[in-house]
Amino acid sequence: MSAPNDTSPPTRRGFLTGLTGIAAAASVPAIARANDASTAHKTPEPMAAPRNAVSDIIPFYGRNQAGILTPAQTNTYITALDITTPKRAHLIKLMQAWTEASAKLTLGQPVAIPADGEVEAQPDPNDLDGLSLSRLTITFGFGPGLFGKDGKDRFGLGHHRPEAFVDLPHFPGDQMIPARTGGDLLIQACADNPQVAFHAVRQLTRLAYGLADIRWVQSGFASDYGPGKTPRNLMGFKDGTGNPNTSDAALMDKHVWAGSEAPDWMQGGSYVVIRRARIALEHWDRTKVSFQEQTFGRQKKSGAPLTGKSEFDPVDLAANDADGNPVIPENSHVRLAHQAALDGNVILRRSYSYNDGANVIAERWPPWKQGMEFDAGLIFVGYQRDVRTSFIPIFEKMSRFDMMNQFVTNVGGGHFACPRGVEAGEYLGQRLFETA
Amino acid sequence: MSAPNDTSPPTRRGFLTGLTGIAAAASVPAIARANDASTAHKTPEPMAAPRNAVSDIIPFYGRNQAGILTPAQTNTYITALDITTPKRAHLIKLMQAWTEASAKLTLGQPVAIPADGEVEAQPDPNDLDGLSLSRLTITFGFGPGLFGKDGKDRFGLGHHRPEAFVDLPHFPGDQMIPARTGGDLLIQACADNPQVAFHAVRQLTRLAYGLADIRWVQSGFASDYGPGKTPRNLMGFKDGTGNPNTSDAALMDKHVWAGSEAPDWMQGGSYVVIRRARIALEHWDRTKVSFQEQTFGRQKKSGAPLTGKSEFDPVDLAANDADGNPVIPENSHVRLAHQAALDGNVILRRSYSYNDGANVIAERWPPWKQGMEFDAGLIFVGYQRDVRTSFIPIFEKMSRFDMMNQFVTNVGGGHFACPRGVEAGEYLGQRLFETA
Numbered sequence: 001m002s003a004p005n006d007t008s009p010p011t012r013r014g015f016l017t018g019l020t021g022i023a024a025a026a027s028v029p030a031i032a033r034a035n036d037a038s039t040a041h042k043t044p045e046p047m048a049a050p051r052n053a054v055s056d057i058i059p060f061y062g063r064n065q066a067g068i069l070t071p072a073q074t075n076t077y078i079t080a081l082d083i084t085t086p087k088r089a090h091l092i093k094l095m096q097a098w099t100e101a102s103a104k105l106t107l108g109q110p111v112a113i114p115a116d117g118e119v120e121a122q123p124d125p126n127d128l129d130g131l132s133l134s135r136l137t138i139t140f141g142f143g144p145g146l147f148g149k150d151g152k153d154r155f156g157l158g159h160h161r162p163e164a165f166v167d168l169p170h171f172p173g174d175q176m177i178p179a180r181t182g183g184d185l186l187i188q189a190c191a192d193n194p195q196v197a198f199h200a201v202r203q204l205t206r207l208a209y210g211l212a213d214i215r216w217v218q219s220g221f222a223s224d225y226g227p228g229k230t231p232r233n234l235m236g237f238k239d240g241t242g243n244p245n246t247s248d249a250a251l252m253d254k255h256v257w258a259g260s261e262a263p264d265w266m267q268g269g270s271y272v273v274i275r276r277a278r279i280a281l282e283h284w285d286r287t288k289v290s291f292q293e294q295t296f297g298r299q300k301k302s303g304a305p306l307t308g309k310s311e312f313d314p315v316d317l318a319a320n321d322a323d324g325n326p327v328i329p330e331n332s333h334v335r336l337a338h339q340a341a342l343d344g345n346v347i348l349r350r351s352y353s354y355n356d357g358a359n360v361i362a363e364r365w366p367p368w369k370q371g372m373e374f375d376a377g378l379i380f381v382g383y384q385r386d387v388r389t390s391f392i393p394i395f396e397k398m399s400r401f402d403m404m405n406q407f408v409t410n411v412g413g414g415h416f417a418c419p420r421g422v423e424a425g426e427y428l429g430q431r432l433f434e435t436a
Numbered sequence: 437m438s439a440p441n442d443t444s445p446p447t448r449r450g451f452l453t454g455l456t457g458i459a460a461a462a463s464v465p466a467i468a469r470a471n472d473a474s475t476a477h478k479t480p481e482p483m484a485a486p487r488n489a490v491s492d493i494i495p496f497y498g499r500n501q502a503g504i505l506t507p508a509q510t511n512t513y514i515t516a517l518d519i520t521t522p523k524r525a526h527l528i529k530l531m532q533a534w535t536e537a538s539a540k541l542t543l544g545q546p547v548a549i550p551a552d553g554e555v556e557a558q559p560d561p562n563d564l565d566g567l568s569l570s571r572l573t574i575t576f577g578f579g580p581g582l583f584g585k586d587g588k589d590r591f592g593l594g595h596h597r598p599e600a601f602v603d604l605p606h607f608p609g610d611q612m613i614p615a616r617t618g619g620d621l622l623i624q625a626c627a628d629n630p631q632v633a634f635h636a637v638r639q640l641t642r643l644a645y646g647l648a649d650i651r652w653v654q655s656g657f658a659s660d661y662g663p664g665k666t667p668r669n670l671m672g673f674k675d676g677t678g679n680p681n682t683s684d685a686a687l688m689d690k691h692v693w694a695g696s697e698a699p700d701w702m703q704g705g706s707y708v709v710i711r712r713a714r715i716a717l718e719h720w721d722r723t724k725v726s727f728q729e730q731t732f733g734r735q736k737k738s739g740a741p742l743t744g745k746s747e748f749d750p751v752d753l754a755a756n757d758a759d760g761n762p763v764i765p766e767n768s769h770v771r772l773a774h775q776a777a778l779d780g781n782v783i784l785r786r787s788y789s790y791n792d793g794a795n796v797i798a799e800r801w802p803p804w805k806q807g808m809e810f811d812a813g814l815i816f817v818g819y820q821r822d823v824r825t826s827f828i829p830i831f832e833k834m835s836r837f838d839m840m841n842q843f844v845t846n847v848g849g850g851h852f853a854c855p856r857g858v859e860a861g862e863y864l865g866q867r868l869f870e871t872a
Binding site: 113122123124125126128129193194195196198202206209213214215216217218219221225229233234235236237281282288289300355357369371372376 | 549558562564629632634654661665668671673718789791794808809812
């Protein structure tokens with residue numbers, strides 16, 4: 001039968017797209033290499049339609065991984081995988097394949113899967129053909145299991161585990177579902193379009209076929225409230241007001257990027273903690289706004305701290321009301337977060353909302369309804385230089401005292417060491433896997 | 437404590453928003469009425485921030501319900517509910533509340549939940565404050581259970597069930613999961629933003645508290661490929677090429693809107709069939725493009741039928757190749773759909789993609805992998821004038837012969853009679869509930 005897109009001559013459209021690809025590659029040598037490899041075939045693979053507005057492209061290669069300081073896209077698709085191969089050489093092959101594929105994906109180029117044993121070569125699914133690249137970023141992380149699992153150092157990498165990457169303790173209130181928790185490898189794809197993010201994960205997990213299995217996946221969304229505006233979470237409060245300024249490089253070096261204290265492969269990387277926090281929205285929505293504001297320590301509409309008038313006014317922990325009680329309650333969310341920051345415990349949050357349908361739940365207070373409730377809430381995503389001085393001390397206090405815990409339950413997630421960025425000519429984690 | 441947004445004087449911003457609301461209401465009398473009711477309170481509820489660009493607003497009131505002919509928004513949130521109250525009067529109260537709330541939601545106005553028994557009045561969650569309205573539409577439907585369930589005519593409405601709204605048979609291959617199937621009431625919220633769609637459903641289901649319980653929910657997404665472009669589904673093929681032209685009013689009257697054959701309450705309404713079709717993407721992606729094109733009967737990249745060169749070229753069912761075999765295979769998707777259309781069986785499709793994480797599955801062919809696969813696919817949403825002459829005959833054939841069935845399994849959904857639009861001064865379904 002006829003298969004026109006295999007046999008038709010190059011079109012003007014394809015030609016122009018090719019130029020775009022080459023222009024983009026000029027400043028990114030490793031991508032040019034990838035292009036050379038693909039054009040070395042006798043029948044060149046058709047290029048993707050021109051869906052790459054330059055502003056839509058966030059380079060994959062660089063000193064740091066993209067998707068950490070990148071202003072949050074509207075959609076995320078997070079995947080945690082368990083490694084099934086026992087061989088480091090296989091892992092290296094996977095990292096090389098992921099590197100090449102990620103560079104192509106972020107440039108909007110099709111990713112074909114090479115033939116493997118009895119399985120024939122597979123084309124790109126083509127579902128993005130004609131679609132904007134949507135600022136796709138792909139951020140990778142290594143879970144604790146890479147450095148040892150069940151008392152066994154599977155890949156001989158145990159001595160490379162960074163000191164700052166300790167196991168997380170059980171926090172009060174945690175209800176972590178094993179099937180939604182942990183993982184040896186992390187892929188977080190973010191884009192201004194859910195299909196683009198899903199496409200990337202779909203391609204990358206195909207490359208892991210036989211080497212690593214999906215453990216859990218989680219999609220999330222964040223609404224765009226306009227330039228410079230802080231988005232609201234599903235509780236209706238602004239979320240991210242107190243985040244450190246990502247354009248302050250010194251601040252990022254201090255709090256987000258691992259420095260000289262870390263092993264070489266991790267310098268310029270960051271440790272991410274992900275928590276799937278289900279919110280009892282049906283209960284939250286039934287409380288008074290005044291109670292909600294006491295819980296957050298901020299005003300709902302403006303986002304101002306209860307001691308201020310507008311969003312970025314200072315949080316005054318010392319202010320008391322006429323009765324001598326603190327204006328910002330002792331167990332309010334903003335007090336606990338702000339005190340942690342004063343103590344030097346800082347996280348760069350890059351969270352998303354989620355809704356995953358509805359399931360049966362029994363309510364916790366009158367009218368004691370039992371029935372279907374939304375499985376919706378927050379995908380907390382927090383980056384830091386050291387979990388021992390950031391997430392753990394902050395969450396130790398919050399999990400005990402935060403009034404918000406009445407409405408929020410952590411039911412899954414994981415933590416991962418996201419290595420330094422991939423420089424041109426390298427592959428992901430090369431300095432880890434090739435160090436004795 | 438201070439609750440500034442309850443006590444602060446009206447701001448210029450709020451004032452301007454108020455004007456917008458009134459201007460919009462001027463041409464929609466019933467909304468003006470709703471506004472009057474809310475401003476009659478002593479302390480006026482604060483207006484939403486001005487997030488209503490006029491082009492972002494799709495009116496709720498009208499001859500037909502919105503969200504059917506409306507060009508598809510990028511996100512949907514579908515909810516099916518089971519009615520728990522035995523009283524028609526309660527249902528009417530719910531329909532009135534849903535009508536008023538839907539008109540407000542589509543104008544970006546906050547929806548407060550009135551006090552009810554021991555439960556205090558509840559404010560709007562406020563999570564959309566500052567966000568675009570995103571072309572929100574809310575489409576309601578009535579399931580078979582409204583007209584009788586378990587042999588009992590609960591609400592005395594059995595004799596109003598339209599003849600065209602028959603029960604759906606079991607189709608070959610159906611694997612309908614009861615918890616994901618059916619429902620007495622349907623709310624489909626669509627918007628160019630997932631948070632806006634979810635917000636609407638969240639508010640509407642709160643209003644149903646104690647009267648109807650959520651049975652199943654389903655979110656979906658559709659990428660915007662640009663004006664006039666047919667989107668691609670997760671299989672990578674253009675989806676919607678053969679859809680009837682929604683700007684052809686006569687065609688819509690012929691195939692989509694119930695006419696004089698229907699009871700008064702349904703005239704100008706439409707019957708919707710929803711199917712949650714899980715796609716075995718891992719398998720599909722492993723097949724050759726030439727096989728995929730035989731399956732669809734169309735070229736993957738261009739969307740052209742195998743007998744043509746570009747997307748909208750005619751589907752030539754009679755064309756044979758040199759060997760005398762049909763160019764468009766007998767069991768290809770497009771042949772079955774096109775033949776149905778020639779027979780006068782037409783559906784207006786308004787489908788979405790979904791991905792709901794991953795779960796364990798055992799593969800159906802080599803290499804017989806057992807493990808995690810994406811729970812992703814298509815939310816088929818099809819509107820029609822009569823399910824007896826549209827969905828049923830089309831799907832009878834497709835479920836038996838369509839090559840695509842190797843990759844697609846229907847695991848949930850429902851069908852609903854979406855009544856005529858709500859005219860100003862009416863409430864949803866009034867002509868049904870108030871007819872003897």
